[in-house]
Amino acid sequence: MKTDIILAGVGGQGILSIATVIGQAALEENLYIKQAEVHGMSQRGGDVQSNLRLSDKPIASDLIALGQADIIIAMEPMEALRYRHYLSPDGWIITTSNAFVNIGNYPDQQAVLDELREMKNVIMFDGEKLAQENGVARSVNMILLGAASKALGSISFEKLEDSVRTIFGRKGEKVVEDNLKALAIGRECE
Amino acid sequence: MEKKLFLGDEAIARGAVDAGLSGVYAYPGTPSTEITEYIQEYCKATGKKLHNRWCTNEKTAMEAALGMSFAGKRALVCMKHVGMNVAADPFINSSITGVNGGLVVLVADDPSMHSSQDEQDTRFYGKFALIPVLEPSSQQEAYDMMSYAYDLSESLKLPVLMRTVTRLAHSRGVVELKEARPENGLNPVGGSRDWVLLPAIAKRRYASLLERQPEIMRLAVESPFNSYTAEARRFEMGIIACGNTFNYVNECFPDGVPFPILKISQYPIPVETIRTLAEQCDSIMVFEDGQPFVEEQVKGVLASDCVIRGRLTGDLPRQGELNPDIVKTALGIPTLEHPDVAKNVVARPPALCQGCGHRSVYEAINIVLKDYEGAKVFGDIGCYTLGALPPFQALDSTVDMGASITMAKGASDAGVFPAVAIIGDSTFTHSGMTGLLDAVNENAPITVIISDNLTTGMTGGQDSAGTNKFEAICRGLGVSDEHLKVVVPLPQNMDEITRILREEIEYRGLSVIIPRRECIQTLKRHAKERAAQKEEKKA
Secondary structure (H helix, E strand, O other): OOOEEEEEEEEEOOOHHHHHHHHHHHOOOOOOOEEEEHHHHHHHHOOEEEEEEEEEEOOOOOOOOOEEEEEEEOOHHHHHHHHHHHHHEEEEEEEEOOOOOOOOOOOOOHHHHHHHHHOEEEEEEHHHHHHHHHOHHHHHHHHHHHHHHHOOOOHHHHHHHHHHHHHHHOOOOOHHHHHHHHHHHHHOOO | OOOOEEEHHHHHHHHHOOOOOOEEEOOOOOHHHHHHHHHHHHHHHHOOOEOOOOOOOOHHHHHHHHHHHHOOEEEEEEEEEEHHHHHHHHHHHHHHOOOOOOOOEEEEEOOOOOOOOOOOOOOOHHHHHHEEEOOOOHHHHHHHHHHHHHHHHHHHHHOOOEEEEEEHHOOOEEEEEOOOOOOOOOOOOOOOOOOOOOOOHHHHHHHHHHHHHHHHHHHHHOOOOEEEEEOOOOOOEEEEEEHHHHOOOOOHOOOOOOOOEEEEEEEOOHHHHHHHHHHEEEEEEEEOOOHHHHHHHHHOOOOOOOOOOOOOOOOOOOOOOOOOOHHHHHOOOOOOOOOOOOOOOOOOOOOOOOOHHHHHHHHHHHHHHHOOOOOOOEEOOOHHHHHHHHOOOOOEOOOOOHHHHHHHHHHHOOOOOOEEEEEEEEHHHHHHHHHHHHHHHHHOOOEEEEEEOOOEOOOOOOOOOOOOOOHHHHHHOOOOOEEEEEEEEOOOHHHHHHHHHHHHHHHHOOOOEEEEEEOHHHHHHHHHHHHHHHHHHHO
């Protein structure tokens, strides 16, 4: 079983934290992992993406080919669209509907959402609203991961929770609780 | 043994530590920064005392590492590819002195220029210095290679160059650790003048380096990291895949590569093996990230009429990193069915953070310089290079570390007025101080802005070598007190900043203005760290 995931967002939105949590859980599941990240210049408010590949067999390439991704997990709708052509015909897009407008020429927001809805399999939700209503405003990324958790067939939800505990543990109990709560909220998103 | 999920950089760092490293010497540079950061964290967590403090630049790092090697201990020096240009003098000469304790020079190349100003290929430096070059293809190999590299360095008595690329440096994979080796004891070079590179000694040393070349070639042919697999029959095509491009080829053929394939992870290119491959094949396709380093050399060593294809023949793009789709296309494999490229997507370039002090500096520059028609602003390397992009569009040049001051001086010598240089604090101590001395010595009519955010910002907020020393450094170099000004770059100080900038431009001699305010990223981090420490104390 192989799962190819593209994580997308804007620098600072917590995309790499999602990758770290999945990666740690995959390690606990004894899976093979390859995860290519973007560091450096693009982290300053530019687009950030990560290619995450999980498999029960050795993985060759660090990068995902066109048409190969099973899931695109995005913190931002235009960033989800940016990698659309990497998605396999049966692949899923899981994204928030919250546009992050830090550029002057951001496309018409409705057109972005409409183009996403044209896709076969899309889960899209207002992550910011959901996070605020539940008092976990800083954990939109973990809500998103929760929403994607069912698509991560080879990783159990419990392992994701363990991973959140391990990764956020040094930031204190409150941060761990908020992130676990966010993860559970996301799991209910359809 | 224990398994870890490591970035390529972390695998290299841990590999070095477990190989008995005594010190790492480096200046931050994407994509190499995380190597030193891993060792710093490792030392904090374990209490091990390996040298791990950041150096002022790559040249000081290279020399200090060579000094540690002289003393008999194992040293690592890390840099990004353009850092090697700065370190090149001691690097090349280290192959003439040779080494005592193992010395690995780790250079992370950035094909596709994700975070760089060129995509030079470090393998050329290895050939230039006539030493072995290693190029890992996976995180595990990167880890395993470090102990091999140190043993190789100590047995050949030469530095070993290890080249990685962004895709491996910044990609995670599972790494199985090995038992750690203890550090070497103190055992400095003694009773020889081999390290005194006077011409008479250097000639002898260079002759000795040349004598060892057949041995270095033999080691590449027999290297456990180079592999050649082929059935004993004739093939239309064979493949050479260097470093991590080997993975892209394997990705194309999940059931095994149906061609003879030579994987190269140790250089010089294994000539004998390449001849064997050429005898079996009508053509050879060369996959390599970076420049056509192997492709060019293969053409030179083959007498047969085997056709060589790659970046030079247009079968692969001349520029940029390879990826699974480029490799597929070159091998005639169709791309998978996929959705069209989306219509409603635009580029999202990086920008200076909201609240960043550099923003106020650029705002001031733009306000003042709109009154001077011939004004030119010479930029430098760091976050503030983003001042070239909208909304500021304030820079006329960015070339290399330190070039802002020296280019402003040269342009001023030619008659440009006003000539303004903008350089960050860490870049200034890296390579700006010597240029400032040139400007002092001629009292060049330029205005130098050292935008001091108390850190090395672009690479993630590492310590900056000159913090709290800038006024003293400038005075020491001879900048006059009357034309050395410090301001706080905040929007509410704009009147004061623009007034000072205008006065110093009008002064027809050298001025230095230091806008100083902490990077907001490190400010946030430091606040969090303090809060966490308070929590700990309470608990």
